[in-house]
Amino acid sequence: MNLELFYLFLSKEKMKFTALSQPLVPENSLLETFAKSGIFVSNTYGSKKFPQAVIIGVKKGGTRALLEFLRVHPDVRAVGAEPHFFDRFYDKGLEWYRNLMPRTLDGQITMEKTPSYFVTKEAPSRLCAMSCETKLIVVVRDPVTRAVSDYTQTLSKNPELPSFQSLAFKNVSSGAVDTTWSAVRIGMYAQHLDNWLRHFPLSHLLFVSGERLVSDPAEEMGRVQDFLGLKRIISDKHFYFNHTKGFPCLKKPEGSSRPRCLGKSKGRTHPRIPTEVLHKLREFYRPFNLRFYQISGQDFGWE
Numbered sequence: 001m002n003l004e005l006f007y008l009f010l011s012k013e014k015m016k017f018t019a020l021s022q023p024l025v026p027e028n029s030l031l032e033t034f035a036k037s038g039i040f041v042s043n044t045y046g047s048k049k050f051p052q053a054v055i056i057g058v059k060k061g062g063t064r065a066l067l068e069f070l071r072v073h074p075d076v077r078a079v080g081a082e083p084h085f086f087d088r089f090y091d092k093g094l095e096w097y098r099n100l101m102p103r104t105l106d107g108q109i110t111m112e113k114t115p116s117y118f119v120t121k122e123a124p125s126r127l128c129a130m131s132c133e134t135k136l137i138v139v140v141r142d143p144v145t146r147a148v149s150d151y152t153q154t155l156s157k158n159p160e161l162p163s164f165q166s167l168a169f170k171n172v173s174s175g176a177v178d179t180t181w182s183a184v185r186i187g188m189y190a191q192h193l194d195n196w197l198r199h200f201p202l203s204h205l206l207f208v209s210g211e212r213l214v215s216d217p218a219e220e221m222g223r224v225q226d227f228l229g230l231k232r233i234i235s236d237k238h239f240y241f242n243h244t245k246g247f248p249c250l251k252k253p254e255g256s257s258r259p260r261c262l263g264k265s266k267g268r269t270h271p272r273i274p275t276e277v278l279h280k281l282r283e284f285y286r287p288f289n290l291r292f293y294q295i296s297g298q299d300f301g302w303e
């Protein structure tokens with residue numbers, strides 16, 4: 001096989017391969033197949049590129065689900081773990097960051113997700129210093145539910161944690177919300193968005209509804225694929241609703257024995273929070289939500 005033909009074959013095979021089972025089968029398996037068949041291949045196809053699209057937030061919005069669903073697409077390659085480059089590891093330098101990326105062939109998009117970028121003051125200017133052309137995706141979710149989800153995660157690591165209401169309010173009876181608590185602060189989306197819009201035009205941002213990602217993943221994934229300039233490949237036929245999990249999961253990829261739901265840390269049972277506490281928090285968020293709808297041009301329908 002001449003080299004050009006071989007790369008074409010490799011690229012086509014890889015497309016099929018990533019579409020069906022990317023997260024379950026190590027990418028080296030394809031190369032092993034070639035090795036077994038006597039064809040020598042070094043693990044250097046494609047190249048490591050800076051991400052052209054980044055899922056920047058929000059924490060507990062549904063960012064893992066979005067990334068895993070996107071990875072079904074043959075033209076998307078993504079880092080599995082969160083790199084935290086633009087918040088924690090910026091001093092390691094851009095080459096360090098690029099090296100974390102998977103190799104991509106021409107036409108494939110490199111992606112990563114780190115939900116804390118959305119609330120990191122320095123992240124927009126740093127990301128723009130890499131490339132102001134980067135497409136940014138934000139998965140947003142009702143900030144009250146998001147705060148409870150955030151609290152649930154911390155509680156799962158520290159069962160001695162004080163109650164939700166004692167953390168959310170400076171004074172529960174006066175209803176003064178403690179905006180220094182990160183679980184509250186992250187949900188003030190409009191404020192964080194202002195910071196991003198100082199560096200990126202609104203057209204570079206896509207807001208994904210965390211609620212619709214659960215109720216109608218195919219529809220939401222359609223919007224995401226359009227925004228990324230990808231062919232609409234991920235569709236209804238990739239999802240089924242798993243009633244035990246209470247969430248949509250990916251159907252069994254070919255060659256795998258099981259369908260794929262996200263792990264136990266996604267879709268935790270939330271503790272019961274008193275209704276009046278949730279009500280007070282809803283009132284607090286209302287003006288922020290309205291401003292967020294105005295800026296983004298989308299009404300997410302949170303009460």
Ligand SMILES: Nc1ncnc2c1ncn2[C@@H]1O[C@H](COP(=O)(O)OS(=O)(=O)O)[C@@H](OP(=O)(O)O)[C@H]1O
Pocket residue numbers: 058059060061062063064065115148149150152210213214247248249261262265266267268
């Ligand atoms: N398909 C599917 N399966 C499981 N979970 C799903 C799914 N789609 C969205 N979600 C919601 O994602 C919430 C976790 O959000 P993130 O992945 O952004 O969390 S994290 O910031 O990365 O920790 C997680 O929050 P909790 O329910 O509070 O655990 C889920 O509600």
